[in-house]
Amino acid sequence: MVTYQKPNKNSSGLFLIGITGTMGCGKSTVTKLFADRGAHFLDADKLAREVVQPGQDGWHEVVDYFGKDVLITEQDGKTIPFEQRPLNRKKLGELIFNNPTKRKVLENIIHPKIAIIKAGILKQWADELQEGEHKLVVMEVPLLFEAGLDKECDLTLAVVCGEQQWQRLSERKNMSAAIKKSAIAQQLPEAEKKNRADRVIDNGGTLADTAIQVEQLRAEIEQKFF
Numbered sequence: 001m002v003t004y005q006k007p008n009k010n011s012s013g014l015f016l017i018g019i020t021g022t023m024g025c026g027k028s029t030v031t032k033l034f035a036d037r038g039a040h041f042l043d044a045d046k047l048a049r050e051v052v053q054p055g056q057d058g059w060h061e062v063v064d065y066f067g068k069d070v071l072i073t074e075q076d077g078k079t080i081p082f083e084q085r086p087l088n089r090k091k092l093g094e095l096i097f098n099n100p101t102k103r104k105v106l107e108n109i110i111h112p113k114i115a116i117i118k119a120g121i122l123k124q125w126a127d128e129l130q131e132g133e134h135k136l137v138v139m140e141v142p143l144l145f146e147a148g149l150d151k152e153c154d155l156t157l158a159v160v161c162g163e164q165q166w167q168r169l170s171e172r173k174n175m176s177a178a179i180k181k182s183a184i185a186q187q188l189p190e191a192e193k194k195n196r197a198d199r200v201i202d203n204g205g206t207l208a209d210t211a212i213q214v215e216q217l218r219a220e221i222e223q224k225f226f
């Protein structure tokens with residue numbers, strides 16, 4: 001596993017914040033608030049898509065295991081050449097839905113490749129810092145604790161919203177209720193995420209309330225670690 005050393009007040013470098021929370025509670029909102037305040041955003045979802053782009057090793061491994069049926073074959077009425085066919089993420093999601101074995105295979109294909117790219121990005125950002133400089137980096141990971149990625153972070157942050165979760169999820173029309181329940185079932189309960197996280201942000205109020213909490217945490221990190 002790629003590790004990242006925790007800085008101290010007298011060191012320069014990156015400070016990696018792992019942001020997690022149950023689905024629908026606003027991880028992306030909090031991540032954006034940090035980014036708006038100058039933090040680097042390490043987009044784990046973007047990296048996950050990148051490692052399975054057509055022609056990549058991850059793409060070949062997914063196709064070898066799951067079969068050619070997980071590929072999109074046509075676009076705008078034209079047949080896509082085999083080596084250029086993107087993954088049909090919806091179909092792939094259906095194959096691993098409620099199938100822990102297939103889900104684990106997919107994770108074992110994707111996660112190590114993400115780790116390599118992520119380490120390279122962090123090194124590049126660290127190399128770009130001037131002497132005495134520091135920079136916050138935020139990484140949004142729904143399964144932060146479940147995947148053991150919390151060990152790579154300097155600080156873990158759980159975003160919570162309590163009873164508002166299901167109300168917010170009901171407004172998402174691009175996902176069936178069954179898939180929502182399945183996704184939540186794979187995650188630790190909110191209470192456990194709160195207990196395991198170094199810090200908690202309550203996103204059950206207004207955006208302004210959440211922004212105040214983000215700014216307070218940012219200031220705390222600046223004071224304690226740099």
